[in-house]
Amino acid sequence: MNESTSYQRHVVVAGGSFAGLGAAYTLRERLGPGDRVTVVEPSGRFVFALSLVWAVLGRSLYRGSFALDPALEAKGIKYLRSAVREVRADENVVRTDDGEIRYDRLIIATGGRPNTTAIPGLAGEFRSAHWIVGEDSAVEARESLRRLFDDPGPLVIGAAPGATYFSGVYELALALDTVLRRRGIRDRVPFTFITGQPYLGDLGFDQRAARAKLQTLFTERNITYRTGVSIDRVGSHEVVLGSGETLPAAVSIIMPPFTGDVDLWKSPKLTDEHGFIPVNDRYQHVTYPEIYAAGVACSFDRPIPPLTEPRAPHTGYLAVRMGQAAAQNVAASLGSGPPAERTLPYVLDVRVLDGGSTGLFLTSWGTKRLQNVAIRLPHPLIHYLKAIQERYLVWRLRTGRMDLP
Ligand SMILES: Cc1cc2nc3c(=O)[nH]c(=O)nc-3n(C[C@H](O)[C@H](O)[C@H](O)COP(=O)(O)OP(=O)(O)OC[C@H]3O[C@@H](n4cnc5c(N)ncnc54)[C@H](O)[C@@H]3O)c2cc1C
Missing domain, CATH: 3.50.50.60 (FAD/NAD(P)-binding domain)
Structure with a gap:
């Protein structure tokens, strides 16, 4: 053509x-x-x-x-x-x-695109970790989690240095914790969250309002977290950090660096x-x-x-x-x-992290200085908010209503 x-x-x-x-x-x-x-x-x-x-x-x-x-x-x-x-x-x-x-x-x-060569075992054809960047990867992660539900073991969720789409991993960690509790197996799943970002809730642009809220949520749910980490390699049963620390992992779901x-x-x-x-x-x-x-x-x-x-x-x-x-x-x-x-729009960021039993609504705005807010919302309010966000955005993109906010 x-x-x-x-x-x-x-x-x-x-x-x-x-x-x-x-x-x-x-x-x-x-x-x-x-x-x-x-x-x-x-x-x-x-x-x-x-x-x-x-x-x-x-x-x-x-x-x-x-x-x-x-x-x-x-x-x-x-x-x-x-x-x-x-x-x-x-x-x-x-x-x-x-x-x-x-x-x-x-x-x-x-x-x-995920950078498939940056960290051995994290991405690429022979990877041991899962990521969630598209439908295929979501289905693969789902299958591994099904096996974890049958045979509980340690779980590592997180984002490597250079990763993006941070809200997805925070949401997954909180939602997965809720699912494990509902299944009555949470006490048999030692759960670690890792991120290359300097603090919990740093979404790549200094969203400081989420920090304390996420720390509280993770502590309440007994999710151990490590911030500012680098990852040396990922094996089929462990995640080895740059510090040399080895985190046992029956399943690891880690957002890779992006290019x-x-x-x-x-x-x-x-x-x-x-x-x-x-x-x-x-x-x-x-x-x-x-x-x-x-x-x-x-x-x-x-x-x-x-x-x-x-x-x-x-x-x-x-x-x-x-x-x-x-x-x-x-x-x-x-x-x-x-x-x-x-x-850039005045309202720079609007996110809903639906963590199952509770979650966070995050927004950031400003022209010269960025202002942030993070509001903790209970279930089912957070779930309805996420559903409304999804339906509205999908409808707007399907019908082309670009005149609406
Ligand atoms: C698990 C997960 C959770 C997330 N959670 C949130 C959230 O809660 N809130 C939020 O706001 N954002 C979230 N995000 C981020 C959000 O999805 C991205 O910011 C958004 O998809 C970026 O849109 P984009 O159009 O720039 O790129 P993409 O959505 O990546 O789209 C790029 C498109 O280009 C196409 N393409 C690629 N290469 C070519 C080529 N060579 N030729 C033609 N087409 C090509 C691809 O098929 C794709 O359709 C999440 C992302 C993930 C993965």
Whole structure:
């Protein structure tokens, strides 16, 4: 499929998840009817990653998902079920598994990938640990936990240095503790939580409000925790920390370090040394002005206030907002409407950690200084809040209601 730009303008969005959908719907609203918007995404379905934790504990994987083709077609957006393998930035061409596509603007929203080589046994084909970054990994972790329920033993949950999606591991630890108690086997499962972050609740952007609340929750539930750890290796029955300490583990579920998309690494000068797309405060590539990036895939060329690090928090909520802002800037660069007023939204982070019998609602906001709040909420309130968050976000992304908050 070799295409030429016989229409007015063609914007290609690589990746059809939170950031990609936020971008595609916004582009469709802003660009003219003759302009084309194409989403290139290999998976065929949107999966609400925030609910994978509950899929690990037995819930249906399909509850928080929908087919991309009809959702995008209903909005006049072309969907190509394929993967981008290369970006030829000098020619404005992406090479996909199904041929080449020319673009006037490209938005890269391809998320991140587990780094499979950083820690022996943690990731990759012969790994001993589990992770939860997609449906397959959630099913594998679920099977190991089933065996643990039948034959209880020590459990290690956590996040390696360089990991992301921290809320998932906190939520899993709390929810799993609840499940083990309900099964009456918690006293036979010594439970350790490890993180490379400096303190419990550091979600990668200094969310200090969660710290004391999580310490209390973990202490109440008798979950031993280690912060600021490095991991030397993971074996089939143990996790060996950088300090030399060996934690016995019948099952370990550890979020690995993350990198950007490996396929895009093959595209010269496109990514930084970690595989992420370097962008300015307009989400525009620092070298190629016709390329933009949003969500987990991008890294700013400097910290954007109120953040103090170039990388924004990796959350579904923020990825949608970043996609919307990037798309507004793309449309503005093509003469369609004003650019985004702000790089980051005033409300930077909204998370619900449903820990089964209790949980935390976390939010962060601000323009110059980040303000944080963490509120402990009981069951079933926390569970309803999580369900409402899931249904609302999935509905919004399926129907393209980008006008709503
Ligand atoms: C277990 C878990 C729990 C989480 N819990 C929370 C939570 O409670 N709250 C919260 O806000 N966030 C949570 N997150 C984080 C949230 O899911 C991510 O921040 C969000 O998915 C990032 O969206 P994204 O669109 O940037 O990237 P992704 O969702 O990773 O999407 C990238 C997309 O790009 C596609 N793609 C990849 N390579 C290519 C290619 N070469 N060509 C075309 N397409 C490609 C992929 O198939 C994928 O669909 C959690 C994540 C996990 C894994």
